[in-house]
Amino acid sequence: MMNRPAERIRLMRRSGIREIADLAAGRADVLHLEMGQPDFPTPAHIVEAGCEAALGGFTTYTANKGLLEVRESIAVKLQRTNGITASAKDIVITAGAVNALAETLATLVSPGDVILIPDPGWPNYQMMADVLSVHAVHYPLVAEACYEPDLDRLDELARSSGAKVLMINTPGNPTGAVFSGEMTERLVELAARHGMYLLSDECYEQIVFEGEHVSPASLDGADHVLSVFSMSKSYAMTGWRMGYVTGPSDVIELVAKVQEPLLSCATSISQKAGQAALEGEQTCVEEMTESYRLRRDMVVDILRESGLLISVPRGAFYVMADVSAAGRDSYAFARRLVEERGVAVAPGETFGPSGAGKVRLSLATAAPELREGAERMVRAVADWSGV
Numbered sequence: 001m002m003n004r005p006a007e008r009i010r011l012m013r014r015s016g017i018r019e020i021a022d023l024a025a026g027r028a029d030v031l032h033l034e035m036g037q038p039d040f041p042t043p044a045h046i047v048e049a050g051c052e053a054a055l056g057g058f059t060t061y062t063a064n065k066g067l068l069e070v071r072e073s074i075a076v077k078l079q080r081t082n083g084i085t086a087s088a089k090d091i092v093i094t095a096g097a098v099n100a101l102a103e104t105l106a107t108l109v110s111p112g113d114v115i116l117i118p119d120p121g122w123p124n125y126q127m128m129a130d131v132l133s134v135h136a137v138h139y140p141l142v143a144e145a146c147y148e149p150d151l152d153r154l155d156e157l158a159r160s161s162g163a164k165v166l167m168i169n170t171p172g173n174p175t176g177a178v179f180s181g182e183m184t185e186r187l188v189e190l191a192a193r194h195g196m197y198l199l200s201d202e203c204y205e206q207i208v209f210e211g212e213h214v215s216p217a218s219l220d221g222a223d224h225v226l227s228v229f230s231m232s233k234s235y236a237m238t239g240w241r242m243g244y245v246t247g248p249s250d251v252i253e254l255v256a257k258v259q260e261p262l263l264s265c266a267t268s269i270s271q272k273a274g275q276a277a278l279e280g281e282q283t284c285v286e287e288m289t290e291s292y293r294l295r296r297d298m299v300v301d302i303l304r305e306s307g308l309l310i311s312v313p314r315g316a317f318y319v320m321a322d323v324s325a326a327g328r329d330s331y332a333f334a335r336r337l338v339e340e341r342g343v344a345v346a347p348g349e350t351f352g353p354s355g356a357g358k359v360r361l362s363l364a365t366a367a368p369e370l371r372e373g374a375e376r377m378v379r380a381v382a383d384w385s386g387v
């Protein structure tokens with residue numbers, strides 16, 4: 001028998017965001033609107049705490065769940081910001097939200113199980129399903145309803161698929177949707193009714209322009225909810241790799257068990273930097289969110305004027321644009337936009353089938369570049385329409 005890597009990994013589709021980023025890399029003068037990466041540096045007081053931790057000897061393994069004092073600080077934040085009551089023992093610190101989501105999924109599912117993921121939604125959900133050998137079924141988010149889920153359809157899919165986990169993401173990537181409190185309540189109830197865990201990706205929790213982020217775990221009857229948070233977006237800490245997950249004690253104990261073979265523990269230095277972020281002044285979060293809001297308004301105006309706006313994002317830092325006049329193949333559009341107009345955007349279809357004819361622009365880009373990129377894209381759609 002020949003040595004051969006796993007077929008499912010070979011067949012797994014890469015994130016289209018990375019595909020376009022690779023195409024754009026090395027080309028001079030490309031405007032980068034494809035990555036969900038804050039363009040701000042990590043605030044100085046957080047970097048200083050990281051340096052102090054390294055110099056002060058926080059350079060060893062920590063407990064699987066993370067340093068106790070950092071988890072205690074997270075517990076205070078969860079109560080203050082999210083209305084979630086969790087003790088430090090019910091928190092696992094991870095290498096970013098992506099690691100928390102993957103480890104929690106690995107804890108909840110067995111190969112062959114079904115999970116429900118949003119369409120459009122972050123491509124990594126599908127990739128996690130592929131890695132874990134589970135079947136991901138898309139449930140629709142409705143553009144005309146500010147990208148909230150179609151509950152009747154979701155109910156039907158939960159029944160017909162027998163899914164074990166419902167994944168939700170609000171504020172949402174790539175939609176910018178912020179689910180209402182009522183919608184969140186209904187999702188908590190729907191998941192419970194179908195015997196599903198609700199895995200809630202709240203990595204954009206602090207980036208909200210309108211409405212209010214409601215954490216499902218803060219609601220009544222939420223003992224089937226696992227909540228995942230990230231330091232990456234709120235504090236511009238993507239490279240530090242720190243996130244955390246909280247939920248029912250029995251599940252969290254198992255997530256900590258999974259942490260040992262997959263990660264052992266989150267980086268000790270980053271944990272201390274994260275603690276400083278959570279305990280320090282929160283004005284940096286407000287200032288960055290305000291910048292994203294101004295950029296959102298600018299891009300929304302440009303897209304609205306040219307008829308490409310789909311829905312006004314109420315949170316996170318993305319805007320979807322309807323480029324279907326130039327064709328349904330969003331990958332072809334995104335590639336051509338890099339090659340001929342020097343603008344990189346994320347192809348809509350990487351977020352699911354509903355992304356055909358759409359692209360995602362990231363607001364985590366400096367305003368002048370963002371304006372120029374959006375305007376070039378609008379001109380490209382006009383030039384390529386009906387050609």
Ligand SMILES: Cc1ncc(COP(=O)(O)O)c(C=O)c1O
Nearest residue numbers: 036096097098122173203230232
């Ligand atoms: C919806 C969503 N969840 C999770 C993540 C992962 O964030 P982290 O850097 O914490 O792993 C991202 C990053 O882009 C995201 O968009």
